[in-house]
Amino acid sequence: MLLLNHLWIILALPLAGAAINGLLGKLWPKSAVNSVAIGSVVLSFLAVAETVREFCNLAPSQIPFIGNYFTWMIAGEATPHPFRVDFALQVDQLTVVMLLVVTFVGMLIHIYSTGYMAHEGGYYRFFSYLNLFMFFMLTLVMAANLVVMFVGWEGVGLCSYLLIGFWFLKKSATDAGKKAFIVTRIGDFGFTIGILLVFATFGTVAFGEIFPLASQQSETVLTTICLLLFAGAVGKSAQLPLYVWLPDAMEGPTPVSALIHAATMVTAGVYMVARMSPLFSRAPVAMFVVAIVGAVTAFYSATIGLVQTDIKKVLAYSTVSQLGYMFLACGVGAYASGIFHLMTHAFFKGLLFLAAGSVIHAMGGEQDMMKMGGLRKKIPVTYWTMLIGTLAIAGIPGFAGFFSKDDILEAAEAGRYHHVVLFVLGLVGAGLTSFYMFRLVFLTFFGQPRYDEHKVHVHESPKNMTIPLMILAFLSIFGGWFAAPRLVGRMDYFEKFLAPVFASSPGGDVAPAAAEAGATPAMDLVHALTGWPVIVGILGLLVAWWFYIKNPEVPKRLAKNIHALYLLLLNKYYVDEIYAALIVRPLLWISTNVLWQVVDEGLIDGTVNGTATVARESGSQARKLQSGNTRSYAAWVIVGAVAFTALLFGILGVKR
Amino acid sequence: MSIPVILFFLCALVAVAGAVLLILAREPIHSALALVLVMSTLAILYLLLGAPFIAAVQVIVYAGAVMVLFVFVIMLLNAGSEERTNISRLAKPIGLPLGFVLLLAFAYFLWRSPVGGAIANGTGSSNDAADTVKLSEMLFRQYLFPFEATSILILIAILGALVLARKES
Amino acid sequence: MSAVPISYYLVLSAILFGLGVVAVVFKRNIITIFMSIELMLNAVNLAFVAFARAHNQLDGLVFVFFVIVVAAAEAAVGLAIVIMLAQNRESLNVERVNLLKL
Numbered sequence: 001m002l003l004l005n006h007l008w009i010i011l012a013l014p015l016a017g018a019a020i021n022g023l024l025g026k027l028w029p030k031s032a033v034n035s036v037a038i039g040s041v042v043l044s045f046l047a048v049a050e051t052v053r054e055f056c057n058l059a060p061s062q063i064p065f066i067g068n069y070f071t072w073m074i075a076g077e078a079t080p081h082p083f084r085v086d087f088a089l090q091v092d093q094l095t096v097v098m099l100l101v102v103t104f105v106g107m108l109i110h111i112y113s114t115g116y117m118a119h120e121g122g123y124y125r126f127f128s129y130l131n132l133f134m135f136f137m138l139t140l141v142m143a144a145n146l147v148v149m150f151v152g153w154e155g156v157g158l159c160s161y162l163l164i165g166f167w168f169l170k171k172s173a174t175d176a177g178k179k180a181f182i183v184t185r186i187g188d189f190g191f192t193i194g195i196l197l198v199f200a201t202f203g204t205v206a207f208g209e210i211f212p213l214a215s216q217q218s219e220t221v222l223t224t225i226c227l228l229l230f231a232g233a234v235g236k237s238a239q240l241p242l243y244v245w246l247p248d249a250m251e252g253p254t255p256v257s258a259l260i261h262a263a264t265m266v267t268a269g270v271y272m273v274a275r276m277s278p279l280f281s282r283a284p285v286a287m288f289v290v291a292i293v294g295a296v297t298a299f300y301s302a303t304i305g306l307v308q309t310d311i312k313k314v315l316a317y318s319t320v321s322q323l324g325y326m327f328l329a330c331g332v333g334a335y336a337s338g339i340f341h342l343m344t345h346a347f348f349k350g351l352l353f354l355a356a357g358s359v360i361h362a363m364g365g366e367q368d369m370m371k372m373g374g375l376r377k378k379i380p381v382t383y384w385t386m387l388i389g390t391l392a393i394a395g396i397p398g399f400a401g402f403f404s405k406d407d408i409l410e411a412a413e414a415g416r417y418h419h420v421v422l423f424v425l426g427l428v429g430a431g432l433t434s435f436y437m438f439r440l441v442f443l444t445f446f447g448q449p450r451y452d453e454h455k456v457h458v459h460e461s462p463k464n465m466t467i468p469l470m471i472l473a474f475l476s477i478f479g480g481w482f483a484a485p486r487l488v489g490r491m492d493y494f495e496k497f498l499a500p501v502f503a504s505s506p507g508g509d510v511a512p513a514a515a516e517a518g519a520t521p522a523m524d525l526v527h528a529l530t531g532w533p534v535i536v537g538i539l540g541l542l543v544a545w546w547f548y549i550k551n552p553e554v555p556k557r558l559a560k561n562i563h564a565l566y567l568l569l570l571n572k573y574y575v576d577e578i579y580a581a582l583i584v585r586p587l588l589w590i591s592t593n594v595l596w597q598v599v600d601e602g603l604i605d606g607t608v609n610g611t612a613t614v615a616r617e618s619g620s621q622a623r624k625l626q627s628g629n630t631r632s633y634a635a636w637v638i639v640g641a642v643a644f645t646a647l648l649f650g651i652l653g654v655k656r
Numbered sequence: 657m658s659i660p661v662i663l664f665f666l667c668a669l670v671a672v673a674g675a676v677l678l679i680l681a682r683e684p685i686h687s688a689l690a691l692v693l694v695m696s697t698l699a700i701l702y703l704l705l706g707a708p709f710i711a712a713v714q715v716i717v718y719a720g721a722v723m724v725l726f727v728f729v730i731m732l733l734n735a736g737s738e739e740r741t742n743i744s745r746l747a748k749p750i751g752l753p754l755g756f757v758l759l760l761a762f763a764y765f766l767w768r769s770p771v772g773g774a775i776a777n778g779t780g781s782s783n784d785a786a787d788t789v790k791l792s793e794m795l796f797r798q799y800l801f802p803f804e805a806t807s808i809l810i811l812i813a814i815l816g817a818l819v820l821a822r823k824e825s
Numbered sequence: 826m827s828a829v830p831i832s833y834y835l836v837l838s839a840i841l842f843g844l845g846v847v848a849v850v851f852k853r854n855i856i857t858i859f860m861s862i863e864l865m866l867n868a869v870n871l872a873f874v875a876f877a878r879a880h881n882q883l884d885g886l887v888f889v890f891f892v893i894v895v896a897a898a899e900a901a902v903g904l905a906i907v908i909m910l911a912q913n914r915e916s917l918n919v920e921r922v923n924l925l926k927l
Contacts (some may be wrong), residue, residue, distance in 0.1 A: 629920060630919050630920070631850065631853075631919060631920065634849055634850055634858075635750055635754075635850050638754050638755065638758065638846055638849075638850060639750065639754060641758065642754055642757060642758050642761070645758070645761055645762075645765075646761070649761075649765055660829050661829055664829045664833060664834075668833075668837045671837065671841060672837075672840060672841070672844070675840075675841055675844040675845070675848075675864060676844065678844070678848060678857075678860065678861065678864060679844065679847060679848045679851070679852070679861075684854050684856050684857050684860075687857050687860055688856075688860060691860050691863065691864060694841070694864060694867065695867060698867055698870070698871055701834070701837075701871060701874075702871075702874055704829065705834070705874050705875060705877075705878045706878060707874050707877070707878070707886055707889075709886070710870075710874060710886055710889050710890065713890060713893055714870075714893065717893055717894075717897055718863075718867070718893055718896070718897070721897065722863070722896065722897050722900045725900060725901065725904060726856065726859075726860060726900070726904070729856065729904045729907065729908065730856055732908070733856075733907075733908065733911045733917060755843055755844075755846045755847035755850060756843065756847075758842075758843055758846055759839055759840060759842065759843020759844070759846070760843075762838075762839035762842060762843065763835075763836045763839040763840065763843075787883070790883055791883050791886055791887065794883055794884070794887055795887055795890070799887050799891075802891060806891055806894050806895065809894075809895065809898055810894065810897075810898050812898075813898035813899070813901045813902050814901065816901075816902045816905065817901045817902055817904075817905040820902070820905035820906060820908075820909055821905050821908060821909070
């Protein structure tokens, strides 16, 4: 029980790494910085592994295991419901999944970064921020109450800002960092109000105390709470309408994009919704909102991804889209499927980003796919791993993404809270996903080189970058096989593992439709392999092949024929411009003209200066009393005497 | 209407007239003489109130010495008529009404004081001489310390006047 | 055998005092102002004597005695100052005594 009793060690290791690197890293050689950074994450991963082992030995009554370390804040002790926040960490099945994903993928990306960032300045700063991010993310997933989770929530937002704007001398990078922070802030505002409402309703913010009381609350209150909390998730996980920061966040280094904006930070919203599932399950309206937002976002951003030319932007929109799938899953009650997709997505999206980073590294910094081509033979490791990742995301059977995506779409079609619109949006989105991902592969690796081969020397990446790629590729294939037995009519292991977490929700977790009675395992398998998701996946692959390998001129002709639609998609539906005009510019106008001139200069400065002016003026007037004129002095003496007499006799009531 | 009352009103009238003359006189010497008039009538009133000693002191010291001093100084400085400047604009509108208000206020409260109704005895009560003896006894017994202190005060005043009036040499 | 009620004396005292106040405020000659102060003192003396008679005590008279003595001392010193002022300033106008003015 060593680590379970000292859960804070898992957090302290990355924090220590961040502190050491941040304070001392500037003076050390790169090797020292590396060992501290990677060492802390590896140790953290080992700690997590040990924790998991101990966790598996726990009896079901001990789960969730909570370690309460100290009382952070407490207010209103005398009242029946004091506002109490303990620094408490908890471990249950959901936490275990998240911990493993975060630390393992984090570890791989740390190793990768030593290769990618080898020639960059500010090396120690990068690893310090990366470790700090790990600390906050682990706090988020291990939190036992909403406030500690919010600490982690805000902390990862901070690290995201720091890392997006890592190259802070580049204006576009700092702008992107600010945009990310501010847009997620909007969501965080809703989240904060949600936390307050939770406290007002339940009298506590600790999960263990909220969930048992959930069934006693009115549906309206629960719906409001869930919608507010979901607002935070919309911001952090880049759903409509707060997704605009994620594509811009690609200004950061590629490992950052991989870790933060694909595998871990953006999934915090999904984790939060899954964690709060007892509340969400009792608020069907909120669940539907979650599902519809997820589905629409999935479809919408897939359409934008169709025509982007920057390799990282395509992956960014793909991330937004996949996050939409996760929310879709949670919204229809298939929480375990959503978390499953979160895990597989961490594997294959992390892989895709790292491979893209490898391509960019090989091309000497070029990110525009239109300037690539024919890289297949030159960087084979990168090519094969990227292909595996693409097959996974497209949902081709046998790869991890197939299992998770299949789960989600089945739940959308026939689960307890299914709706045909959700299913259709999800399905079409899946097809589009397959198409644009294969487009990416074909444009980058196939065809004739569209760059000057004398200027750019394409070379394979070093081992510290390719080995993580290979590990993630392996996981992208086999990481989803937990759910494989379901296809032959037996239990989905992943879902079984997570079942206790979602058991308290009414209806439990919505499992994808169980096997039909009387069907044989073989029939189930065939049924799964010929379902709609597979069909659209393969269709996407074929269309992409048609467009970009067989007939390369087709895309250009198509773009010319439907030029308006093409431009609309290329310019991301002009959403950024719309936001700028509708929201940003009026806010700036109000800030300048109202808040600055009227309130700050007029009211506040006016009051302060006015007090000084009043003092000065009244003093100036009072000065005239001292005229030096004896007669007026005498007159004032008389006035005083009269007043005093009146006071004595009149008010004080001296006896007549 | 008995004689004391008539006498009182007569003296009162003369006193007030003197005071008004004090205010209205153009030359300071006229004001001084008006003040002497007021003091004299007050001496008569003291007599009416049965305080002969005080009346005597009033005439000898106040009207006789102090006012003479005033007159001497006026003559010494050749004080001419009053100028007519109006530097303090505040004085007239405020001072005049206030002065009258003060006057009326005092009058009212004194009228209503519990002592006000007490009747004064007529001219000279039982024994003026006995009163004077009693007064001097009080002066030298109970009020000995103030008496001595006042004499020192006079000494200091003399010295002060001497020092002030000396020319710088 | 009727006598004069004390309140008559008190009212007279009040009137004289008020007139003295008015004079202090309105006259411009220092000596005249001084004389009006003496008038006020006299009015107060009258009140004291009246009260002494009303209470049939002699303490009031003692006080009057002292007032007169102190007034004399004050007049001496005050007039000495006036003389000095007049020599310095060539004028007896109280408004000329304004070195305290800001």
